[in-house]
Amino acid sequence: MIADHLPALQVVVPLLAAPLMMLVRRGTFAWLVAVAVSWTTLAIAFALAVKVREVGVISYAMGNWPPPWGIEYRVDALNSFVLVLVSLVASVVAPYARTSVAAELPRDQHYLVFTMFSLCLAGLLGITITGDAFNLFVFLEISSLSTYVLIALGRNRRALLAAYQYLVLGTIGATFYIIGVGLLYLMTGTLNLADMAQRLRDVHEMRPVLAALAFITAGVGLKLALFPLHFWLPNAYAYAPSAITSFLAASATKVSVYVLLRYYFLIFGVPLVFGRLPMAEVLIGLSVLAVVSASLVAVFQRDLKRMFAYSSVAQIGYITMGMGLANKAGMTGAVVHLFNHGITKGAIFLLLGGVALRVGSTSLERVAGLAKTMPLTSFGIVLGGMSLIGVPGTAGFISKWYLVLGAIEHGYWGLAVLLVVSSLIAVAYVWRFVEVAYFREPEPGAARLAEAPGSMLIPAWIMVAACVYFGLDTSLPLDGARAAAALLLGGAP
């Protein structure tokens, strides 16, 4: 009986856990529930992914109102992949969060962190699973509002400013998205995404549709930190509590990328987006700018969290580049990079949380000689950095390989070369950490620093191990990404 309701439970479990935590008001209880909830969502996401492989598309009618009238939850090859990524990250971050949150936040705020974490998880999963344009907006707001609170909880006072900055830009993004949806509703009379895709084929008056495309691109682009709409991201990541940075970096922007993928390929369709409009050139151009400029900015950062936040902007550039290529290899690279970058950045930020806990800061000056005091943490960051660069044997290599293949297939040799050259910039910023951590003497007094506690180190290293494992045995994410790419390029389901 439960098996039929998995699409609803995927969202309902974290959504209802949040008010429960708020009623009980105990940090430990909230943490236990958060761990249980995230593991449950992971189990559900896996079960859904397996079922999608067997039966194709799963459709669930909310409240038994048949689609397209009622809200439909629709799981296919693409979003089951994203569901697994989001819940996987959540289930690694949740156990880790207890020690990290206890060290960074006052006691009376602990249950609030986990309440908001749970709501944010519900929002992200909801965006991914829903087949309804307006329902997507509601979940976008749930995840955004909880994200603003989570960022504002950071212990540095500047966290408030970062949260406010993100609030303003995020609200503009959500508003643009809903204006776009309004225009589409005007032209098609439906909010169901699958139905909308079909009806758009018969729409002849194109101007409102093009306006909708523009609004949705700008709105979702803000949420996914598409260059040059990324200004909120470095501050938000740098000042949010460590566990939260890790969760957001690994999941939130990825979900927004998924939304853009769905709208471009499955609703507006390739002929409109890439045939009639020069979106391929626009996306690739912006992505190149993102990759080069954000990587260069990352090289000159003095704080590790900010450095890797800028690196996130660059890495998102790789994903949108794959989108712009719009061929099989490029799309596979883009989708698999959602996953690979998610686990890589997740791992790095989890380890940086350990650094913040022991050293008290993540600025480059303070981590001198870190390899002597925290060898496991330092080595983990280096491995994660290698995955960012795309060294063979790490997860990052796989995505870059497919992106290069996609670029060559398209005849963009310059782009292929640029992909390789941009990796060298990543070498530069990762090397800055290596130099400071491995080749400098620790500051006097730093010798008594210990390795991060096991409750933080183990989840972080699970992620690091995943970066290496999925670089060697690529079948699991690649199969999912191939199926998703085939779905995206195959037109409407």
Add this chain to the structure above:
Amino acid sequence: MMRDLVLRVLGKLLIPFVLLFALYVQFHGDFGPGGGFQAGVITAAAVIFYAIIFGLPAARRFAPDRIVESMIAAGVLIFGGVGVFGILMGGNYLDYFVLAHDTVHGQERGIFWVEVGVALTVSGVMTKVFYQFAERRRVVDEA
């Protein structure tokens, strides 16, 4: 204590009717304009009115923060709980058709509890927002 006598007396007279009106809006929402959101706002307005006339501490004795915060969470739980109950009764999530013997009754029952949840959360949030703002001025004044 004799200042604003008219206000105090009128306030005390009016507040019960405001609350009663909130209940009317809540339960008449099925047939006419109204519903949980509006009723929640009117309830919160009664608390805010009380706080403006008799002061924030008095309002906080009448509706303590702890209860207000619990209302926010409880409302969401009731709303979501209706959905889960739909699953337990053999329907889909938020399926009201299965909540009673015939579907019309089921719809009525489902929406009734959903509106209860909405009213609780909305009045809780409204009151809490007011408390936060009112408290803020106090903190500034004392500093």
